[in-house]
Every structure is written in C-alpha cells, then in structure tokens.
Amino acid sequence: MSSQAQKKKKRYFKLINQIPRQELFSPGHGLCAGCTAGTIVRHLLKAAGPNTIVVNATGCVEVSTTTYPYTSWRVPWLHLAFENAAAAASGVETAIKVLQRKGVIDPNKKINIVVLGGDGGTYDIGFQALSGMLERGHNVMYVLYDNEAYMNTGIQRSGSTPLFAWTTTTPAGKVWRGERRPKKPIAEIVAAHRVPYVATTNPAYPLDMLNKFKRGLIVEGPTFVHVLQPCPTGWRFDPRYGIKIARLATETGMWVNWELDHGEFDVTVPVPRRKHVKHYLRMQGRFKHLTEEEIEEIQKWVDQEVERINKMVGRQVIGPVEE
Numbered sequence: 001m002s003s004q005a006q007k008k009k010k011r012y013f014k015l016i017n018q019i020p021r022q023e024l025f026s027p028g029h030g031l032c033a034g035c036t037a038g039t040i041v042r043h044l045l046k047a048a049g050p051n052t053i054v055v056n057a058t059g060c061v062e063v064s065t066t067t068y069p070y071t072s073w074r075v076p077w078l079h080l081a082f083e084n085a086a087a088a089a090s091g092v093e094t095a096i097k098v099l100q101r102k103g104v105i106d107p108n109k110k111i112n113i114v115v116l117g118g119d120g121g122t123y124d125i126g127f128q129a130l131s132g133m134l135e136r137g138h139n140v141m142y143v144l145y146d147n148e149a150y151m152n153t154g155i156q157r158s159g160s161t162p163l164f165a166w167t168t169t170t171p172a173g174k175v176w177r178g179e180r181r182p183k184k185p186i187a188e189i190v191a192a193h194r195v196p197y198v199a200t201t202n203p204a205y206p207l208d209m210l211n212k213f214k215r216g217l218i219v220e221g222p223t224f225v226h227v228l229q230p231c232p233t234g235w236r237f238d239p240r241y242g243i244k245i246a247r248l249a250t251e252t253g254m255w256v257n258w259e260l261d262h263g264e265f266d267v268t269v270p271v272p273r274r275k276h277v278k279h280y281l282r283m284q285g286r287f288k289h290l291t292e293e294e295i296e297e298i299q300k301w302v303d304q305e306v307e308r309i310n311k312m313v314g315r316q317v318i319g320p321v322e323e
C-alpha cells in the first residue's frame, strides 16, 4: 500500500467535533488534580467504545478509579498484578476466540481488548508478559501511560525516568544528579518484536492520540500505543500545566509523536522549528537542580535523537532549535 493510501485510511478523526460524546470513563475518580492519565483514559474509551474489556495493571489509574465500592469504568474491567497484565489479556483474548468459535458469543461481534499499564508495570516489571503477548501474536492493544516513575507508591525511578530527573530513589545532590541514564526506548523494543502497529502519542494532541488508539484497535494482532503522561505530583508542576508541558515535550523534541504501521515509519506531528529543551525542563520541579551544562547535555542528547528520527523518516520532519 502506498503511504498516501495508508495515511488516508488511518485518520479516523479529523476534527475535534468527531470525537464520540459518549463518556465511558466516569468523573468522580480519585486521580490527582490535573493528572493527565484521566484525559488519556477518557479518550481511549471514546476511541474504543462500549464493546471493550480493559485489563489494568496495578498503578495510579487502577487504585484511583476503583475505590471500593465505586468504579469509574463503564466497560468490563479487570485488575491484574504488575507482572501479568499482558498475560491475563492474552487469556481473555483466547477465551473470547474460543467462545466465539463455539457460538456462545456472537462470532461477528468485535470485542476490543486493551491493556492499560504504567511505565513501572511495562518497562520493568510487566515486560516479560508483554514480550510474550507480542511474540504469541494476540489481538490486544497495549496502552502504556508513561509518567516516567512509579508514581502510585511515591515517585520511585523506573526504566522510563529521563536523564537527570529527580525521583525519591534518584535524589539530586552534590554526588547524585538525579537519574543517571536516558529513558529506555520501549516503543522501539516493542517494534523489534515485528508487531504490526506501534505508536507514540501525547494528550496535547488529542486527534493524534485518538487516531492512534483507533488504529491500534483496528489493526489485527498485537499493537502498542505509548502515551506521555505528565504527572503534576511527581514532576512537580502546577496542576494547570499538564497539557502545556505535554505540548512542550513534543515542541522541544524531548518526545516525538511517531507511528510504525506495517513497517512504514512516520512522524505524525512534525515540528518544523524546535524549541530549546530548557522550556520543557524549567517548568518542572523534578529538573530544578539542573545546571546550564546539564541542560545542554540533555539538549545534545535530544539533538542526536532528532537526527536519528529524521534519518529514519528520510526527510527533516523535526527542525533545528530556534530558541
């Protein structure tokens, strides 16, 4: 399929007013004020619709939406341990397949199976189950909401914590300067499993995010959507700035919204003029200890990543730093 034809096919929502109005994630949950995980899950369920089963690994979203005897979920929902969300979703998918084959469930009914996991539950603890699910080829969409630390238990670092970020286990002082390593490239590690669809997105671009959720559900086989999720509590910013920070992540090149659809790689939110990373970093208390040199080190790392991405696309989709 030509890339033009494919692009036409995968843009399911072109205007904000095409986003379904039905709310399947109900208000009144206990997520922190300004938590962008709520925005992500709300839109995820809008894209998925009512015929959806959510398998949720332990984490902020799980504990904040299911405080006994209440629930925010208007779709069937399972809570799983950290380690096995993807394994349990594989079982759900297989069971449905068998029930459809035996005629117990309408074989023509499309049932979406979605795993929702945080970065701790995906990069680190649940990775084995995720890799197995990808290898076996289950028809499941895995959504990773990435707040770059184990937030629910008090801001411990994960394999996703970015370079120099403060967390309670990567303190910032004279010796330690926050996290010592850059983020693990989880979406690329998933892509290395040769699954049909992998995407990265960000709640500051709702249409991009919804289109990727929809695409991930329509494509047959295991799919993976990695969503940046600014966290006011762990990243130390005023709750009103979550979406602004999410947008700055993309505008600075700290985060790139891309997709790999049946082998075709593209950046879906091009950034012709890039902002300096300081605009992103200076808005967050977790980076407030950084020196000018450390900020420049992060800038250099982002420049290299941007160059690599531009090479993969084959043209300059992300431009040079202009301010």
Ligand SMILES: Cc1ncc(C[n+]2csc(CCOP(=O)(O)OP(=O)(O)O)c2C)c(N)n1
Pocket: 058, 059, 060, 061, 081, 082, 083, 117, 118, 119, 120, 121, 122, 125, 147, 149, 150, 151, 152, 153, 158
């Ligand atoms: C095997 C195991 N270790 C530790 C815990 C405790 N625990 C519950 S939630 C959580 C943090 C989850 O982090 P993440 O997956 O990044 O999601 P977030 O809380 O940030 O949404 C931890 C460590 C657990 N439930 N199971």
